[in-house]
Amino acid sequence: MLERIEEIRAEAVAAIDAAGSSAELEGLRVRYLGRKAELTGVLRGIADLPPEERGEVGGVANKARKELEALLERATEAQDAAELDSQLLADRVDVTLPGAPPRPVGHQHLIARTTRQIEDIMIGLGYHVAEGPEVEHDYYNFTALNHPEGHPARMLQDTFYVQSHPDVLLRTHTSPMQIRAMETQPPPIFIVVPGKVYRRDSDATHSPMFHQMEGLAIAEGLTLADLKGTLLAMCQGIFGGERELRLRPHFFPFTEPSIEVDVSCFQCGGSGTLAGGERCNLCKGQGWIEILGAGMVDPNVLGFVEDYGYDAERVQGFAFGLGIERVAMLRHGVPDLRRFFDNDVRMLEQFS
Amino acid sequence: MKVPYSWLREYCDPGVAVEELAERLVMTGSEVERIEVVGPPSAQNFIVGKVLSAEQHPDADRLRVCTVADGEGERTIVCGAPDVAAGQTVAVALPGARMPGGEKLRTAKLRGVASEGMILAADELEVGEDHEGILVLDEALAAGTPLSEVIPLAEPVLEIEVTPNRIDCFGVHGVAREVHAISAAPLAADPWAEDVVAAGEGEASDVASVAVEVPELCPRFTARVFTDVTVGPSPLWLRARLSAAGQRPINNVVDITNYAMLLTAQPLHAFDLDKVPGGALTVRTAAEGEKMTTLDDVERTLDAETVLVCDENGPTGIAGIMGGQVSEVSAETTLVLLEVANWNGTNILRSSRRLGLRSEASSRFEKQLHPELCLRAQVVASKLMVELCGAKLVPGTIDVVGVSWPEPTRLRLRGARVSGLLGMEIAQSDQVDYLERLGFAAEADGEDLEVTVPPDRHYDVTREVDLIEEVARVHGIDEHLPTTLPAAAGPVGGGLSREQRLRRRAEDGLRDLGFDQVVGWSFTDPREPARLRIPFDDIRSSAVMLSNPLSEDQSAMRTMVLGSLLDVAARNVARGADRLALFEAASVYLMEAPPTGRNVGTETTNRPIGPLGGEFRGERAAPVAELHRVAALAVGPLGGRSWRGGGETADFFSVKAVLEALAAQLGAEIAFAPEPEPFLHPGRAAAVSLGGVAAGWLGEIHPLVCRAWDLDAAVGFEIDAAPLLGAAGAGEETYEDVTTFPAAYQDLAVVVPTTVAATEVRATILGAGGELLHSAEVFDLFEGEQLGEGRKSLALGLEFRAPDRTLTDEDVGGLREAIKAALETIGGTLRE
Structure with missing residues (x-):
């Protein structure tokens, strides 16, 4: 009996060694370790042996079974691994082919992106975002902003009017929201107003529709110096932390004093000259780029909202307005304002 | 506003290069758009010459060969002008001179004769548009005198974009006052300080009269009368100055009105008084639809708000906007009435917009001039009328005051307010200096100032804050303003809605x-x-x-x-x-x-x-x-x-x-x-x-x-x-327990008539499934012969769940029967 067990074991070991596929190995498992296998029969028949043989035969048979089990497992594992390897090798793809189907990528319009960027900078400075109508009452666009009827300042902005409603117009700036906001909320107020504005002018540097960002801050004790600090923070946020400002006195009907603000050129660093020695094309060698208009809110404007808690002797503040297209053109080298409204996808897709 | 630098310096010379002045102007609020050089780029090689002889060119009908004394000797110059003649004193460009545009003049042979220079016409020096005749100079000038001593050459002209509030800077004198304020360089006496002696006969009111029917639209109308006027071309200096300022020289009388306007910002208008019947002028509004022909030879149709200056035959001019042809000054004119009036700015703006007609005059009037400016312009123009036209001023100024103008504005400038609004300190003595240089009167009262506003700033500076702007900008905002952020009263917590x-x-x-x-x-x-x-x-x-x-x-x-x-x-x-x-x-x-x-x-x-x-x-x-x-x-x-x-x-x-x-x-x-x-x-x-x-x-x-x-x-x-x-519920969701008890999933295939919408099937299933049916989504559609004509099969995936237990097969089976029954009501059957 013991010889027979050894014969089976040796035969099985040789067969496992020689097996070339996992199917073959599975056949061997059934043949040597299955329910009908001889070795299984031996183990099952141990009880029938004389008691003095049971121990030895049982021990040898069990040992042989365990050995074969272990051998089979190892061989199966090795075989599986080899088969997977060759399978994977056969599954090789050309990784340089494009992904399929291509997942379309949409693009944010440069105007929307620039608007958001500035909004976010101002939100960081503690401002809220207010939006208002584009078709507006003359009262909000002009009168309450200290452009009295018949005042030449109204001529500064060529205005579109609405047919058969002489007091209704397309807002020429985002400033009407200054008044609407102050009518709605008592001071302190800190808001920015993004949006479309319209002027009756069309050439390479003027579009009849464009976008502005208005800022308004009213509280006790705000100063022109605070305006400067706020604009510096904003411009550094837009154009980089190294930027400096230049303030030139100017005239706007709804601010007093009024200033125009230049930012130091971010291409030449304000020197007006590029590394190669040639004149900077962005600031035209000036070192400064005109970027926005601003000023301290005129007491006459506050007079229009006095009933809403805006007493010019108690609160004061500043306002500013900048052109979104201008910022986008400067930041991204867009040469012509009209490109923004052409919506050529070949341009849109340049800006992710 | 084009300001020739030489003209500006006559009243205030800051003693710096024009570029430096421009920079300073820009940083104090006057936007200098560009500095343009009028005339040749350099004064070198331009001299006064004397024509000694002018002979016909041997080989060219249209050319003359001239001998010209140049102070050192004689030279030959070939000249194409028909009017060149011996004895003339002329402007000469010598070889090496750079002409306007930059081209360099060389000795050149013209039809075989070498020309060592060029005798100049007005347009070649950009002192006028005249090219027909050469520029004939005062014969008292010596040959060889540098031409730049006679007329400005290489004249820098500051082109300033004046903001609409600064009506004073629409005149060279106003700009000079501004330069005085920002540079502290001395300001010359006002050019209207001394009036001319009236040497004419009688009284102005003997020969002319003015009636103003619309006083609120014409607050003031002044008129002076000049006899013995000789109309002719203006002297060279005046033509050069007007040309540099962008104004075309016409004749001495018209040039004088333009000159006085460019100097004082107050427009004027000259009438040939002989063409005004009875010398009687009336200021009235037009009749609706009334017509008149303006100086530019256009017939204009007027409306009832347009103000006219009329004689007894009808309109002679649109007030403050443009004169008419009827009483235009011509070469034959000898009797001149000079109108200097004040108009209602709003009305002028309205009329000029309505007519689509904007002139140098209307662009000033529309910004509302102060009535006191009228006499300034009368004085400046009168002097020149006497000087340049040989005219005699008839005594008496006709002065119709429609609305008496307000007293000068007096404002209190609180010291605390200056620093409180600006966030920077400006010493009171500096404030006084700045304001006085700008023409204001300022008197200290403790920390504050009592300030009186001059007439040229009357409509611009009306409040304390306007004075704060004046002192801040002269002080130097960019130079001195600190950079701060709002502190105590600053913004709190920004964000999007x-x-x-x-x-x-x-x-x-x-x-x-x-x-x-x-x-x-x-x-x-x-x-x-x-x-x-x-x-x-x-x-x-x-x-x-x-x-x-x-x-x-x-x-x-x-x-x-x-x-x-x-x-x-x-x-x-x-x-x-x-x-x-x-x-x-x-x-x-x-x-x-x-x-x-x-x-x-x-x-x-x-x-x-x-x-x-x-x-x-x-x-x-x-x-x-x-x-x-x-x-x-x-x-x-x-x-x-x-x-x-x-x-x-x-x-x-x-x-x-x-x-x-x-x-x-x-x-x-x-x-x-x-x-x-x-x-x-x-x-x-x-x-x-x-x-x-x-x-x-x-x-x-x-x-x-x-x-x-x-x-x-x-x-x-x-x-x-x-x-x-x-x-949108995004951001407002509340937690729902979907993990404690597992869901049961079932797919249904529903056959319905093609006309039944998928939403209806879905709604029916959801209705029948009740609370335990969490969702039902269509995932397949099948139409085919085996279903029969007009029928379709929809496959839906159903998710059942209960919040408090695991659902049993019986639960789901019961619901399935309910769903089946409900589907039958819309003609649907379940495919098993």
Whole structure:
């Protein structure tokens, strides 16, 4: 009996060694370790042996079974691994082919992106975002902003009017929201107003529709110096932390004093000259780029909202307005304002 | 305003190069647009010469060979001017001179004769437009005298963009005062300080009279009369100065009026008094439709608000805007009436806009001049009339004061207010200096100043804050202002509103779904609704119309975003694009708030809403309804073509999936129902509702509309932002337990008549499934012969769950029977 067990074991070991596929190995498992296998029969028949043989035969048979089990497992594992390897090798793809189907990528319009960027900078400075109508009452666009009827300042902005409603117009700036906001909320107020504005002018540097960002801050004790600090923070946020400002006195009907603000050129660093020695094309060698208009809110404007808690002797503040297209053109080298409204996808897709 | 530097320096010489002055002007509030050099770029090699002889050129009829004394000797100059003659004193450019434009003059042979220079005409020096005759100079000038001692050469001219509040700087003298203020260089005596002696006979009122019928429109009218006037060309210096200032020299009388205006900012007008019958002038408003011909030879039709200066035969000029031809000064004129009047600025602005006629005079009058300026201009002009025209001033100034002008404004300038508004200190003594140099009177009273405003600043400086601006800008804002941020009273906690955050999310969502954002024109062609097949009585056909559009096809405000998207798509397709996925998030404009109902939102959105959902709304509602929309349009495949296939042209369902994904990103419940729109394929059009509120449309664009835009096919949607944001649950969700007890899943195949909508099947199942049926989604559609004519099979995946237990087969089996029964009521059967 013991010889027979050894014969089976040796035969099985040789067969496992020689097996070339996992199917073959599975056949061997059934043949040597299955329910009908001889070795299984031996183990099952141990009880029938004389008691003095049971121990030895049982021990040898069990040992042989365990050995074969272990051998089979190892061989199966090795075989599986080899088969997977060759399978994977056969599954090789050309990784340089494009992904399929291509997942379309949409693009944010440069105007929307620039608007958001500035909004976010101002939100960081503690401002809220207010939006208002584009078709507006003359009262909000002009009168309450200290452009009295018949005042030449109204001529500064060529205005579109609405047919058969002489007091209704397309807002020429985002400033009407200054008044609407102050009518709605008592001071302190800190808001920015993004949006479309319209002027009756069309050439390479003027579009009849464009976008502005208005800022308004009213509280006790705000100063022109605070305006400067706020604009510096904003411009550094837009154009980089190294930027400096230049303030030139100017005239706007709804601010007093009024200033125009230049930012130091971010291409030449304000020197007006590029590394190669040639004149900077962005600031035209000036070192400064005109970027926005601003000023301290005129007491006459506050007079229009006095009933809403805006007493010019108690609160004061500043306002500013900048052109979104201008910022986008400067930041991204867009040469012509009209490109923004052409919506050529070949341009849109340049800006992710 | 063009300010020749030599003229400016006559009143205030800052002693610096013009570029440096320009820089200083810019930094104190006067915008210098450019510095233009009038005349040759350099004065070198321009001299005075004497023509000793002028002979006919041997080989050219039109040329003369001149011998010219140049102070050192004689030289030969060939000259083409017919009027050159021996004995003339002339302007000569020697070889080496640079002509205006930069060209260098050389010795040249003209038809065989060497010309060692050039005898100059006025236009060659840019001191006038005259090219016909040479410039003949005062014969007292010695040959060889540098020409720059006679007229300014290489004259820098400051071109200043004067802001409309600074009417004083519309005159050279005002600019000189400004230069005085910012540089502290001395200011010369006022050019009107001393009046001329009246040497004429009689009294002005003997020969002329002025009646003002509309005093409120003509607060002051002054007139002086001059006899013995000799009209002729102005002297060279005057012509040069006017030319440099951009004014064409005409004759001495007209040039004098222009000169006085450019100096004082106060316009003047000269009449040939012999052509004014009886010397009687009347100021009145025009009759409606009254006509007159202005100096520019245009017949103008006037309205009842236009003010005229008339003689007894009718209008001789439009007040403050332009004179007429009737009494124009001509070569024969000997008797001149000089009008210097003050007009109501608002009226002038209105009339000049109405007539489309803007002149140097009207652009000044419209900004409201002070009546006291009248006599300044009279004095300046009178002196020149006597000096240059040999005229005699008739004693007496006719001075009709329609409205007496107010006392000078006195303002208190509080020291604390100056620093409180600016955030920087300016010493009181400096404040006084700055104000006095600007022409104000300032007297200290403790920390404060009592300030009197001069007449030239009367309408500009009316409040304390205006004075603060004056002292701040002269002090130097850029140089001295500290940089601070709002401190104690500063802003607290900025941010976006929920609606704004959701709108950003919606835009980002569409971008993530592969759509390119566009920004379309708010303007559109009023015929666009018709191109979209929208009926005339649809509210989308009554656009907000502009009264003064740039062009007819930009004269309406869009009532839909779709038109803009089609425009953009058509343009891109024409440029070769074959795959477009576009979206726009922007406003449309409707003349009236739309009625509640489909496509326009609910009662809550019926009001003209700002995108903020009412925040910062203000007292007066928006004049028209502005609705914020989100719209998208796809042309060609949504996903690109690939080596593994794909690239199917977008259709109703591919864009519907986009809109569903958008709604899902915002957590908004979305539903669709078949609903035709005139611009959509009638069988592939749906009304969209969000949170149960009508919100817009989704569909394939009607082939006829596509054809109108030269597109093969397109599919899109347009929804109001308000219901989208209103239905959005994103950010407001509450936790639901879906992990403790597992769900049970079952698929159902339902056969129904083709006419039964998928939503109806789904709603029926959900209704029958009750609370335990969590969801039912269609995942397959099958139509085939084995089902029979007019039937279709829908497959739905069902999810059952209970919050408090694991569902048993019996639970689900019971519900399945209930669902089966319910489906039978809509003609449906379950496929087992």
